[in-house]
Amino acid sequence: MNKVIVGISASLALLTTPIVHGKNVIFFLGDGMGVSTITAARIYAGQQQGNPGEEYNLAFDHFDNVALVKTYNTDSQVPDSAGTITAIMSGQKTRIGVVGVDASVARDDCAAALKGSLPSIAELAEQGGLRTGLVSTARITHATPAGAYAHSPNRNWEDSASIPQQAVAAGCKDIAQQLLDTPYGDGPEVILGGGRAQFLPNTVADPEYPSKTGKRNDGANLIDEWLSRVPGREYVWNRQDFLALMEKRAGSTDTERQFMGLFEPSHMQFEADRANDPAGEPSLLEMTQFALAEMQKSDQGYFLLIEAGRIDHAHHGSNARRALVDTVAMSEAVQWAVDNVDLEETLILVTADHSHTMTISGYPRRGNPILGLVESQPGKPIKDATGLPYTTLSYANGGGYRKRRLDLSKVDTTALDYQQLGTVPMYAETHAGEDVAAFAVGVNADKVRGVMEQSALFEVMRGALFDSND
Ligand SMILES: [Zn+2]
Numbered sequence: 460m461n462k463v464i465v466g467i468s469a470s471l472a473l474l475t476t477p478i479v480h481g482k483n484v485i486f487f488l489g490d491g492m493g494v495s496t497i498t499a500a501r502i503y504a505g506q507q508q509g510n511p512g513e514e515y516n517l518a519f520d521h522f523d524n525v526a527l528v529k530t531y532n533t534d535s536q537v538p539d540s541a542g543t544i545t546a547i548m549s550g551q552k553t554r555i556g557v558v559g560v561d562a563s564v565a566r567d568d569c570a571a572a573l574k575g576s577l578p579s580i581a582e583l584a585e586q587g588g589l590r591t592g593l594v595s596t597a598r599i600t601h602a603t604p605a606g607a608y609a610h611s612p613n614r615n616w617e618d619s620a621s622i623p624q625q626a627v628a629a630g631c632k633d634i635a636q637q638l639l640d641t642p643y644g645d646g647p648e649v650i651l652g653g654g655r656a657q658f659l660p661n662t663v664a665d666p667e668y669p670s671k672t673g674k675r676n677d678g679a680n681l682i683d684e685w686l687s688r689v690p691g692r693e694y695v696w697n698r699q700d701f702l703a704l705m706e707k708r709a710g711s712t713d714t715e716r717q718f719m720g721l722f723e724p725s726h727m728q729f730e731a732d733r734a735n736d737p738a739g740e741p742s743l744l745e746m747t748q749f750a751l752a753e754m755q756k757s758d759q760g761y762f763l764l765i766e767a768g769r770i771d772h773a774h775h776g777s778n779a780r781r782a783l784v785d786t787v788a789m790s791e792a793v794q795w796a797v798d799n800v801d802l803e804e805t806l807i808l809v810t811a812d813h814s815h816t817m818t819i820s821g822y823p824r825r826g827n828p829i830l831g832l833v834e835s836q837p838g839k840p841i842k843d844a845t846g847l848p849y850t851t852l853s854y855a856n857g858g859g860y861r862k863r864r865l866d867l868s869k870v871d872t873t874a875l876d877y878q879q880l881g882t883v884p885m886y887a888e889t890h891a892g893e894d895v896a897a898f899a900v901g902v903n904a905d906k907v908r909g910v911m912e913q914s915a916l917f918e919v920m921r922g923a924l925f926d927s928n929d
Contacts, residue, residue, distance in 0.1 A: 491771030493814025511826030544606030597768025598654030698739030857881030857888025
């Protein structure tokens with residue numbers, strides 16, 4: 460696996476001596492998990508336990524080191540996930556919509572991208588002989604996980620059918636292909652997420668949904684290819700096989716193994732819908748348990764990315780409840796990590812790539828259901844200027860726009876599919892541009908403080924992995 464991608468910067472080429480003993484970084488990213496999402500999810504989780512909720516703490520609320528993080532892209536006041544993950548993974552802010560390339564690269568400019576690739580912290584870890592893992596509830600080719608291994612002037616070039624022929628002719632590869640062709644070490648030890656269709660040909664039926672096929676139009680079956688390239692690789696696509704694999708690996712100390720699980724053709728289910736998945740799929744907690752156990756099978760050190768990728772998708776759908784449930788699911792995964800690592804050897808960093816326009820309105824009484832109407836007492840909704848009740852959670856824009864205020868007094872605003880009101884009509888609710896929070900504990904965590912540029916998080920993680928071998 461020593462093919463070299465053209466254009467990887469000189470700084471990476473210099474780092475050729477494997478590091479014998481690195482430390483560990485677990486990087487949790489809640490996609491679209493703005494501060495209002497954290498507050499609302501905290502209240503939701505507390506209320507699920509029968510308490511008022513405001514006093515509840517998510518796992519990362521207990522971390523001592525917190526910063527505000529500026530998320531803008533170099534050309535956009537309100538960012539996207541591709542530009543922001545590139546800042547975090549590489550230490551350089553870049554444009555909206557591009558991944559793993561510097562700010563000189565215009566969208567869709569393949570030639571520029573080949574010259575402007577930025578090595579990611581995951582690639583530096585692989586290059587240094589550390590173990591790496593990628594876990595996401597989104598497609599593993601989606602912007603955030605792609606930020607660990609891909610370099611593309613367009614985040615949407617996820618498979619051969621999505622990348623223009625002229626870009627292929629110019630030497631660019633689709634993002635799924637880049638996951639196989641990574642020139643760093645032997646590639647990630649653990650890859651878990653969605654996005655099977657990006658790896659399967661359009662002539663091959665999906666195992667879970669036989670009426671669907673893969674998306675690739677180049678005939679390549681990248682799952683078979685991934686398996687055949689290196690001995691000791693294993694692939695699973697449903698919960699039962701995943702749990703069997705987990706059990707098999709529990710007693711094994713064999714580190715010469717790599718694992719890929721792709722549990723949906725596209726994104727994995729929202730946590731709120733997971734129980735209804737036809738073939739069953741693991742939770743973010745279960746994937747975290749597996750990935751962390753694999754990382755810990757050697758003391759080489761590791762970089763593990765864990766993304767709750769669908770908080771963002773629920774918000775885009777103006778659907779606060781699914782966003783909150785996915786945020787609580789990530790908190791459970793964070794707690795598992797806290798309880799199962801040595802914080803003298805490990806940095807745990809939790810942040811978001813960007814916020815969303817969800818807001819928490821006044822003035823519900825203490826303990827008022829976070830998904831409910833704003834009430835001064837149970838059953839006594841507070842009225843707006845037109846005499847109508849309103850919900851605590853709403854959005855500045857999105858599909859929840861209504862031409863006229865509806866009377867919500869008979870509506871179940873806590874229902875799973877309820878869409879909160881959006882002030883400006885949009886087909887999809889948008890990201891928001893205010894700062895996000897970063898929470899850190901363990902090695903180098905004290906560097907997470909004050910108001911930080913998002914790109915500075917790279918140095919916090921790089922320092923934890925490579926500079927603190929005391
Ligand atoms: Zn988004």
